[in-house]
Amino acid sequence: MPMYEYRCRNCGATFDELVISAQEEVQCPECDEYTTEKLMSAFASGGSSGSSYAGASGGGCGTSGFT
Ligand SMILES: [Zn+2]
Secondary structure (H helix, E strand, O other), X not given: OOEEEEEEOOOOOEEEEEOOOOOOOOOOOOOOOOOEEEEOOOOOOOOXXXXXXXXXXXXXXXXXXXX
8 A cells, every 4th residue: 555654734744644546635634734745755665784794714823833
């Protein structure tokens, strides 16, 4: 279901609304006015933080200098 964020130009309230039709008039729940505008909701979905494992190759310990 398409869910859009709206903002009322009258009182400045923002709210989410399920919209079936794009031509639908959305009423503000705060002041009951129809002076609402659809906001471009920039949904940043999914926070995939790239974890890069740096393979630390252990150094060799062992200096065999026996004479
Ligand atoms: Zn309003």
